[in-house]
Amino acid sequence: MESVDRLVVQEKTGAAEGVVALTLARPGGGRLPDWAPGAHVDLTLASGATRQYSLCGDRWDAHRYRVAVLRELDGRGGSAFVHDELAVGDTVGFGGPRNHFALVPSTRYLFVAGGIGITPLLPMVHQADLVGADWALLYGGRSRATMAFADELARHGDRVTVHPQDEGGLLPLASFLAGAGDDTVVYCCGPAPLLAAIEDATAHRPPHLLRTERFVAAELGAPVRDEPFVLELARTGATVTVGPELSVLEAARRAGATALSSCEQGTCGTCETPVLAGVPDHRDSILADHERAAGDCLFPCVSRSCTDRLVLDL
Amino acid sequence: MTATTTPPATPPATPPATVPALDVDPFSHETLEDPLPMQEALREAGPVVHLPRYDLFAVARYAEVRAALVDWQRFPSSAGVGMSNFRHEEPWRPPSLLLEADPPHHDAPRAVLSAILGPRALRRLTDRWFADAEDLVAGLLDGAGATVELDGMTALAEAFPLRVFPDAVGLPPEGREHLLPYGDHAFNAFGPSNDLVAKGAPRVGELSAWVASQCAREVLTDDGFGAAIWAASDRGDITPAQAPLIVRSLLTAGVDTTVHGLGAVLHGLATHPEAWATLRARPERARVAFDEAVRWQSPVQTFFRTADVDVPIGGTVVPADRKILMFLGAANRDPRHWADPDRFDLDRDPSGHVGYGMGLHQCVGQHVARLEGAALLTALARRVERLEPAAAPVRHHNNTMRAFASLPLRLHLDGVTGPSPGRGRGGRRGR
Numbered sequence: 001m002e003s004v005d006r007l008v009v010q011e012k013t014g015a016a017e018g019v020v021a022l023t024l025a026r027p028g029g030g031r032l033p034d035w036a037p038g039a040h041v042d043l044t045l046a047s048g049a050t051r052q053y054s055l056c057g058d059r060w061d062a063h064r065y066r067v068a069v070l071r072e073l074d075g076r077g078g079s080a081f082v083h084d085e086l087a088v089g090d091t092v093g094f095g096g097p098r099n100h101f102a103l104v105p106s107t108r109y110l111f112v113a114g115g116i117g118i119t120p121l122l123p124m125v126h127q128a129d130l131v132g133a134d135w136a137l138l139y140g141g142r143s144r145a146t147m148a149f150a151d152e153l154a155r156h157g158d159r160v161t162v163h164p165q166d167e168g169g170l171l172p173l174a175s176f177l178a179g180a181g182d183d184t185v186v187y188c189c190g191p192a193p194l195l196a197a198i199e200d201a202t203a204h205r206p207p208h209l210l211r212t213e214r215f216v217a218a219e220l221g222a223p224v225r226d227e228p229f230v231l232e233l234a235r236t237g238a239t240v241t242v243g244p245e246l247s248v249l250e251a252a253r254r255a256g257a258t259a260l261s262s263c264e265q266g267t268c269g270t271c272e273t274p275v276l277a278g279v280p281d282h283r284d285s286i287l288a289d290h291e292r293a294a295g296d297c298l299f300p301c302v303s304r305s306c307t308d309r310l311v312l313d314l
Numbered sequence: 315m316t317a318t319t320t321p322p323a324t325p326p327a328t329p330p331a332t333v334p335a336l337d338v339d340p341f342s343h344e345t346l347e348d349p350l351p352m353q354e355a356l357r358e359a360g361p362v363v364h365l366p367r368y369d370l371f372a373v374a375r376y377a378e379v380r381a382a383l384v385d386w387q388r389f390p391s392s393a394g395v396g397m398s399n400f401r402h403e404e405p406w407r408p409p410s411l412l413l414e415a416d417p418p419h420h421d422a423p424r425a426v427l428s429a430i431l432g433p434r435a436l437r438r439l440t441d442r443w444f445a446d447a448e449d450l451v452a453g454l455l456d457g458a459g460a461t462v463e464l465d466g467m468t469a470l471a472e473a474f475p476l477r478v479f480p481d482a483v484g485l486p487p488e489g490r491e492h493l494l495p496y497g498d499h500a501f502n503a504f505g506p507s508n509d510l511v512a513k514g515a516p517r518v519g520e521l522s523a524w525v526a527s528q529c530a531r532e533v534l535t536d537d538g539f540g541a542a543i544w545a546a547s548d549r550g551d552i553t554p555a556q557a558p559l560i561v562r563s564l565l566t567a568g569v570d571t572t573v574h575g576l577g578a579v580l581h582g583l584a585t586h587p588e589a590w591a592t593l594r595a596r597p598e599r600a601r602v603a604f605d606e607a608v609r610w611q612s613p614v615q616t617f618f619r620t621a622d623v624d625v626p627i628g629g630t631v632v633p634a635d636r637k638i639l640m641f642l643g644a645a646n647r648d649p650r651h652w653a654d655p656d657r658f659d660l661d662r663d664p665s666g667h668v669g670y671g672m673g674l675h676q677c678v679g680q681h682v683a684r685l686e687g688a689a690l691l692t693a694l695a696r697r698v699e700r701l702e703p704a705a706a707p708v709r710h711h712n713n714t715m716r717a718f719a720s721l722p723l724r725l726h727l728d729g730v731t732g733p734s735p736g737r738g739r740g741g742r743r744g745r
């Protein structure tokens with residue numbers, strides 16, 4: 001069976017100064033899990049650290065994901081690795097997609113992007129356009145050359161305002177938001193100062209009409225392991241070693257467990273299993289961050305272990 | 315209100331010569347009484363089959379059914395998941411925001427319902443539903459003697475969902491008897507406009523009006539699935555106009571399905587004594603047993619899609635705008651995928667069956683269904699030593715569902731007569 005937790009780099013292209021776009025696919029070419037605008041995937045790079053990247057491709061293409069990676073200023077860690085070393089044909093670890101920034105139904109949207117924060121908004125504006133909503137995008141960046149996907153956005157004409165700081169100064173948030181009525185949902189993704197500014201600018205409006213996602217540069221969670229770990233089934237005491245070629249679900253079945261599953265891609269929730277010991281390496285599309293942090297259950301069709309030993313209630 | 319389907323006005327293009335044609339009627343009474351011979355003929359005829367009677371394409375093998383189910387991009391649902399093509403015919407009711415919608419419109423309603431009906435959200439209902447099941451079973455068995463004969467459909471398969479599900483949604487007590495006939499008609503309406511649809515037509519207006527009236531915020535209790543859907547509209551995750559139609563989805567899809575799912579598992583257990591023995595010895599298998607029954611009987615037998623473009627599948631091409639009928643029940647018994655598929659077998663791993671569909675539209679209520687199944691089976695296994703048919707079951711014919719009208723059962727009770735005192739409700743409760 002095709003490994004569900006790795007993707008292969010199919011294309012790597014420059015999207016702007018300091019930004020590369022990666023096209024990712026299943027090593028065997030199969031369908032990828034479905035996603036909606038605002039979703040991100042967790043990618044595990046050679047360093048073992050997991051980073052989140054917003055999907056910015058076309059969801060009608062079931063076989064490819066696109067993400068864009070900014071080279072961070074301090075030049076360390078995952079982003080430098082992607083820029084300098086990751087090559088077409090390499091594989092990366094993969095979890096998700098997950099979505100904490102979903103596009104809610106509305107007839108009017110205002111989108112505000114800061115820098116690489118354009119990535120989750122790109123599929124949103126395409127979708128807003130598709131459903132015939134009234135929308136506008138204000139897109140800021142340090143300079144025009146650093147702003148990815150401005151070319152793709154050009155076809156939307158004057159709905160899109162590209163506003164490089166070196167040409168026009170800070171984003172004109174107040175005038176952009178001036179017309180927002182109670183039927184307008186504002187979406188913003190970018191660095192923390194931009195989010196603070198937009199929260200101020202919309203403080204008088206009902207809170208659910210502002211939806212934000214912070215562009216997180218930090219690396220998240222416990223480092224993910226590629227080495228085998230030991231899976232213990234609490235109900236029978238059976239143990240089995242899980243190498244990278246095996247899912248926890250498959251390993252548990254080989255060790256005699258009955259574990260009902262369905263989608264086997266971390267979306268349907270059928271295989272949810274309590275964790276009794278060990279730290280899960282969550283790869284599903286289901287759990288919210290606080291549920292992940294609790295570490296008391298996992299979806300063994302895709303999720304794995306950060307620790308040497310994982311004990312499941314199976 | 316036009317209920318149904320007429321043949322397309324323009325003669326359709328002849329299907330490619332490579333597609334075998336099979337002159338079967340999946341919606342005749344003869345087939346609905348026993349669809350298995352037709353399903354086998356469809357599977358053996360080829361990966362894709364043309365049904366000249368309705369000028370339809372059909373898939374009945376596991377691989378092709380699954381491939382069509384997950385491919386929402388090329389096989390969308392918004393043109394209807396029944397025989398009628400909404401691009402050319404008016405639906406009999408405002409289309410479902412889930413079942414009959416595609417991305418992006420499908421996204422928000424689906425996200426909201428997935429959270430409300432997800433396993434972690436259902437935990438608060440688990441103990442109550444297990445206790446309700448024990449209570450229902452006690453009401454039937456207490457003081458009844460060493461054996462009890464009952465109709466498994468009315469006494470158990472209908473009684474249990476009707477006891478727990480409308481409460482969980484938050485419906486008022488009055489009028490709940492409309493739920494089953496409404497669902498029965500809705501599932502008939504996915505088929506051709508045959509006598510089954512005609513039978514339901516006189517009451518459509520009345521039933522639809524009742525269902526619509528139950529979806530209003532002020533009618534629903536403030537702690538059920540319905541209130542949670544309205545709360546999502548307060549948060550702006552869906553619009554207030556969407557909320558009542560999403561409540562309606564629960565009322566249409568959430569009752570008859572589990573009734574006939576429970577009928578299926580009771581029938582399986584009654585006709586397979588070794589399976590009942592397994593369940594008695596390992597009651598934690600109740601959840602798997604329920605899914606095995608959903609595979610084996612496939613209470614939802616069929617759904618349609620519409621080709622958005624010319625779609626290559628199974629060595630042929632389904633032309634754009636043409637309907638394709640997916641036989642979930644046939645896929646769940648495809649010997650290419652399942653060993654000894656006609657056997658109801660508690661030692662089998664039914665994982666991956668398509669009885670709840672697969673992909674983007676896969677049943678959002680599947681965790682509710684499994685919880686109902688696990689609760690009722692656990693309660694029965696605690697008290698019933700042996701279960702057997704008391705007479706031949708009677709099928710109920712529906713264009714979409716594989717259903718029972720009655721399921722006469724004889725229950726041999728554990729040990730002495732009367733309630734089994736002091737049996738704590740310990741042990742795991744299934745998840």
Ligand code: HEM
Nearest residue numbers: 412413563567568571572575614670671675677678679683
């Ligand atoms: C054994 C019981 C059940 C069976 C066999 C069943 C079967 C199915 C199937 C086959 C689909 C997929 C339709 C498609 O792909 O077009 C589906 C969808 C759906 N089911 Fe169920 N179902 C069951 C119980 C329930 C329950 C209890 C609920 C409500 C709580 C429910 C609500 C829904 C809804 C709302 C959808 C549409 C989902 C979407 O399109 O995203 N079902 N069901």
Ligand code: FES
Nearest residue numbers: 262264269271301
């Ligand atoms: S089988 Fe669907 S989440 Fe694991």
